[in-house]
Amino acid sequence: MNRTEPQAAPSFTQDAFVTWVRQATPYIHAHRGRTFVIAFGGEALLDSRFPDLVHDIALLHGLGIHLVLVHGARPQIEQRLREQGAELRYVNGLRVTDERALACVKEAAGIVRVEIEALLSLGLANSPMAGVRIPVVSGNFVTARPLGVIDGVDYAHTGLVRRVDQHSLKALLDQGMVVLMPPLGYSPTGEVFNLSAADVARSAAAALGADKLIFLLEGRAVLEGSGLPSNLLTQDIDRLLQSAKLSDELASYLRAGAEACRQGVKRVHLVERCIAGALMRELLTHRGSGTLISAEPYERLRSARIEDIPGILDLLRPLEEHGILIRRTREHVETDVAHFHVLDCDGLVIACAALYPYPAEGMAELACLAVHPDYRGAGRGERLLAYLSELARDQGLRRLFVLTTQTAQWFQERGFTSAGIEALPNDKRALYNTRRNSKVFVKDLCSSPQMP
Incomplete structure (x- = not known):
């Protein structure tokens, strides 16, 4: 041409x-x-x-x-x-x-x-x-x-x-x-x-x-x-x-x-x-x-590695564009990669989530939970939630919290209850974005069922 x-x-x-x-x-x-x-x-x-x-x-x-x-x-x-x-x-x-x-x-x-x-x-x-x-x-x-x-x-x-x-x-x-x-x-x-x-x-x-x-x-x-x-x-x-x-x-x-x-x-x-x-x-x-x-x-849950970052960013980007997640730069994800965990499907990242512990308050934040559109509806989000809940328990943490603007019902259906920002750890509360006005949900890990 x-x-x-x-x-x-x-x-x-x-x-x-x-x-x-x-x-x-x-x-x-x-x-x-x-x-x-x-x-x-x-x-x-x-x-x-x-x-x-x-x-x-x-x-x-x-x-x-x-x-x-x-x-x-x-x-x-x-x-x-x-x-x-x-x-x-x-x-x-x-x-x-x-x-x-x-x-x-x-x-x-x-x-x-x-x-x-x-x-x-x-x-x-x-x-x-x-x-x-x-x-x-x-x-x-x-x-x-x-x-x-x-x-x-x-x-x-x-x-x-x-x-x-x-x-x-x-x-x-x-x-x-x-x-x-x-x-x-x-x-x-x-x-x-x-x-x-x-x-x-x-x-x-x-x-x-x-x-x-x-x-x-x-x-x-x-x-x-x-x-x-x-x-x-x-x-x-x-x-x-x-x-x-x-x-x-x-x-x-x-x-x-x-x-x-x-x-x-x-x-x-x-x-x-x-x-x-x-x-x-x-x-x-x-x-x-x-x-x-x-x-x-052929699907493995594991800790994220540096080479997983492009796949994680691809999962997060559509949710960020719809305002479901806050925007994270590549540098942000690279810095926090040790907190991320991924579901690996034959070498491809099809789901991810991050766990940020706050040991002083016995809490952990679940963030960046995302599943590729082609793999939704088969319990992979629940699998990640159960996996990270178990990791938090292993670290001696008692409660899991999330900040969300559009997925409140999904977390409520899985045992999370509504809470005020005063329920957040002090360090997290100081970073709370009032303009985003995210809702806070907390789950008691002590009464949660063990991972199958």
Whole structure:
């Protein structure tokens, strides 16, 4: 564009785009140089929207993320079996891969690989892939063993992952390659085994110490009823598998996700593939779009650090602009950072509060309580309040007070009672701003319930 030409006023769409990019920026920085393993079924290739998914994968690669793609090939295998008048036999939910079926597996896996490589090589002008060159490599990275004979049933060429060649994978990823892994494994004796894509993806993620393992689920792999919760711990999955009515496919992904976390993978994401842009929303937005599995809670309450100051200021600024909080400069927050505590969500500050003790009067002030708009309504404010109340008790303080102009009801509903400015500690009373005319609320910590 000629920058001297007059430009139209920004439209809502343009403003929304700029806002989205700004909100995505912390995630872009956090993901750069990380290793993600993304698994999807052969159904994805039959969908006319599959090129959109490839464009998203290309974007992730362009953002500096190391990518391992694990694909399934079930519909392609089943089609070839039908053409031969055969079918893939299942016993006790496990596939039986005879010689005939194995030939179809190898053929289907080869065709799927070529189709994916072709789409990742697309570079047409005026397309999302314009000017993009993505080197893709596949190989015999998986050593497998036969499933064997179970309850008298010989599962033939159906196998399990025995080992993943992590050194070769890491070397290729460090060179900027996208690694493509089919649901096949090989034995030292030269045999080929039909594997579960979920097993391959889990094993690859564990071997690489991947930062994320992402399963793109098909429509049938959905929890009946209201759907999966947005966050699950590994122990939650154990209970869910015992109590909930799950499809075999979803159950297998949940087991693989829980096992991956136990083997050191930091995060596992279950995302519905058919939702447009779901992968991007899961990885680059606050709300996400799927279910996150982790071994430990991904939200942590902790003391604030210097590097948290930009996130704290971002939380406080909208409340300051609406007059809910008094304005604080960066220097003010830097000076007081030791008093702040934050709720950390996967490295991002999503809530904060400050605790200022007045030990001579046995009191403490709760200030700067703020929760990011995308995370409100889930008890995070209450969690911060309970946490800081417990900290005050540990310091031998008996009462907690707040000054507020617009959130009195919220504090009253949580046990605070109205008081006059004479209830404030002497030092705080001397600084009271009569023009702001904040209301004073006090809570007796001695009678407050302990933090759960």
